[in-house]
Amino acid sequence: MNSQDVILGMLMKEALTGYQIKQLLENVFSNFYSSSYGTIYPTLSRIEKEGLITKESVLQDGKPNKNLLNITPKGRDCFNAYLLAPLEGDSIRKSDFMMRLYFGEFVGYDKVIIWLKQAQEESNTKLDQLLEQYSLYKDEMHPAQVICIQIGIEEYKAKLTTIAEGLVSLEQLVQEQS
Amino acid sequence: MNSQDVILGMLMKEALTGYQIKQLLENVFSNFYSSSYGTIYPTLSRIEKEGLITKESVLQDGKPNKNLLNITPKGRDCFNAYLLAPLEGDSIRKSDFMMRLYFGEFVGYDKVIIWLKQAQEESNTKLDQLLEQYSLYKDEMHPAQVICIQIGIEEYKAKLTTIAEGLVSLEQLVQEQS
DNA sequence: TATTTCATGTAACGGGTTACATGATTGG
DNA sequence: CCAATCATGTAACCCGTTACATGAAATA
Numbered sequence: 001m002n003s004q005d006v007i008l009g010m011l012m013k014e015a016l017t018g019y020q021i022k023q024l025l026e027n028v029f030s031n032f033y034s035s036s037y038g039t040i041y042p043t044l045s046r047i048e049k050e051g052l053i054t055k056e057s058v059l060q061d062g063k064p065n066k067n068l069l070n071i072t073p074k075g076r077d078c079f080n081a082y083l084l085a086p087l088e089g090d091s092i093r094k095s096d097f098m099m100r101l102y103f104g105e106f107v108g109y110d111k112v113i114i115w116l117k118q119a120q121e122e123s124n125t126k127l128d129q130l131l132e133q134y135s136l137y138k139d140e141m142h143p144a145q146v147i148c149i150q151i152g153i154e155e156y157k158a159k160l161t162t163i164a165e166g167l168v169s170l171e172q173l174v175q176e177q178s
Numbered sequence: 179m180n181s182q183d184v185i186l187g188m189l190m191k192e193a194l195t196g197y198q199i200k201q202l203l204e205n206v207f208s209n210f211y212s213s214s215y216g217t218i219y220p221t222l223s224r225i226e227k228e229g230l231i232t233k234e235s236v237l238q239d240g241k242p243n244k245n246l247l248n249i250t251p252k253g254r255d256c257f258n259a260y261l262l263a264p265l266e267g268d269s270i271r272k273s274d275f276m277m278r279l280y281f282g283e284f285v286g287y288d289k290v291i292i293w294l295k296q297a298q299e300e301s302n303t304k305l306d307q308l309l310e311q312y313s314l315y316k317d318e319m320h321p322a323q324v325i326c327i328q329i330g331i332e333e334y335k336a337k338l339t340t341i342a343e344g345l346v347s348l349e350q351l352v353q354e355q356s
Numbered sequence: 357t358a359t360t361t362c363a364t365g366t367a368a369c370g371g372g373t374t375a376c377a378t379g380a381t382t383g384g
Numbered sequence: 385c386c387a388a389t390c391a392t393g394t395a396a397c398c399c400g401t402t403a404c405a406t407g408a409a410a411t412a
Binding site (some may be wrong): 005006009012029032034051080083087094095096097099101102103104106107109112115119123126143144145148149151152154155157158159161162163165166169170 | 179184185187190207209212257258261264266267268271272273274275276277278279280281282283284285287289293294296301304319320322323324325326327329330332333335336337339340341344347348351
């Protein structure tokens with residue numbers, strides 16, 4: 001799975017602009033993918049040359065012109081080939097938060113508590129976003145999409161529960177010290 | 179957080195070889211970090227030149243010589259500076275599995291079921307590893323480390339539960355079709 | 357005898373991010 | 385009037401992986 005696969009997948013249902021692709025990545029896909037303009041636009045140029053998409057210039061008044069990207073039959077073939085390829089090993093996660101927890105012995109409990117609370121806040125925000133997405137679109141989503149979003153929701157819930165329990169146990173340890 | 183921070187952190191408690199660092203990454207840290215020899219050895223060379231670690235050659239008979247890496251006071255300062263720096267935004271996850279679920283509408287239920295089962299197996303393996311780590315070392319681990327591993331465990335449990343439920347609902351849909 | 361484990365390293369390649377550059381409109 | 389939103393793109397850089405190279409001992 002790379003940027004090309006993801007972009008082609010997004011264009012399977014409707015034509016989009018590079019800007020909209022970035023929006024979708026941030027809103028809908030942020031739980032399992034991310035990409036920047038520095039990747040998106042060069043990728044779009046490349047796959048246009050390769051004949052996987054076509055650019056359609058749309059003039060707008062009041063707003064800058066935009067390039068609406070359409071997927072070609074060749075592009076559809078390419079995306080389907082990705083879906084037929086073997087499932088790639090699970091996600092690459094690099095979590096600074098988890099790393100710091102692991103090295104928690106080198107800082108005071110107070111610091112660990114701060115990290116936990118920060119992670120708690122962040123996860124809460126992410127969970128809320130997922131829950132909103134879920135309630136808004138669950139009726140029109142494909143069953144597989146529903147499972148995808150449910151996994152995200154349940155993972156965040158589990159993380160939050162465990163963080164909360166961890167906070168309780170740490171705060172108890174702090175009290176015992178004083 | 180980068181390879182340097184992680185390596186220095188590992189050396190805080192004991193001297194290790196590059197090979198052992200790789201082992202630790204695969205066994206203990208694999209849930210929130212990964213790195214290859216192509217990163218580890220060049221990083222070790224660089225931070226040795228920078229005076230953060232020292233190499234100590236240990237001759238072994240029957241086995242190749244090994245370079246035992248010791249962290250220097252400067253290296254310790256450097257690692258502590260990392261711990262004092264602001265917590266970096268949550269992990270970058272790129273999950274092919276989740277991406278495919280999201281695009282599930284473009285394949286049959288049977289394919290989605292295969293993907294779910296594959297992810298189930300993989301997560302089961304990972305969960306078992308974490309559970310084993312937990313039962314083996316939980317008594318000698320720092321409370322923060324315990325929380326770290328608990329988060330991993332609970333996330334995998336949540337994922338597995340949701341996948342299992344998803345499988346049930348999909349298999350029902352397949353039956354209704356036929 | 358063949359594979360795994362221990363052990364260290366390099367070179368080519370790929371993929372991606374950050375920061376920069378541009379510029380008009382809309383809303384607070 | 386200032387910030388945010390819409391909109392597209394480039395260039396330098398960084399970090400990392402893959403594959404290769406070497407080689408001995410233990411294990412199956």
